[in-house]
Amino acid sequence: MTPWQPLTQPEQLQEIVRESHEQPVLIFKHSTSCSISAAAKGKIERQWADAGLADTKLYYLDLLRFRPISSEIAQQFGVQHESPQLLLIRDGECQYNASHMGIRLSDVKNAVG
Template identity: 70%
Template structure:
């Protein structure tokens, strides 16, 4: 289980994420709390965490229903199409990997970091 979700609740945090990504991998998980597919993807992600979590990564969680404007800003800032659920890997200020729906797998993130 992911023990340290960092809630992503303000656009100012995106500036922090870019800065943090210069030092360590930053992962953003965008989740729609009313969508069964998103709930399944989140559950699968949490089950993979113990075995496949990237070392020293920071993990942000965005509730899309409460903070949709932030999701739109993420799409614009990192040049990715908005999807839900969606996982993004931010390194050196850029989105280096993204996946959505049932294609969200931490092993793929781990490979993208390596």
């Protein structure tokens, strides 16, 4: 089972930055009305158990309900907004991001090292 942590408050971004200094943190930005986003989310859920990322916290952002948070993510971490999008935050910075069908947990695992 995927350990989704809901990202619903802008203040959580400060918490994510703090956490990222102790362990890598992932943010998955999901549009509930997009079939490509649904496919990417399903792929993450199917692959999570075997991805070797059990120590990585995984946040889930519903873009339709919390669009301003996505804009803050883009500004804070210097990434262009896309959906779906997976970002790896470590040491307060975005060290990996991928979107659409380019999202691969194996790439995240390699980036985490």
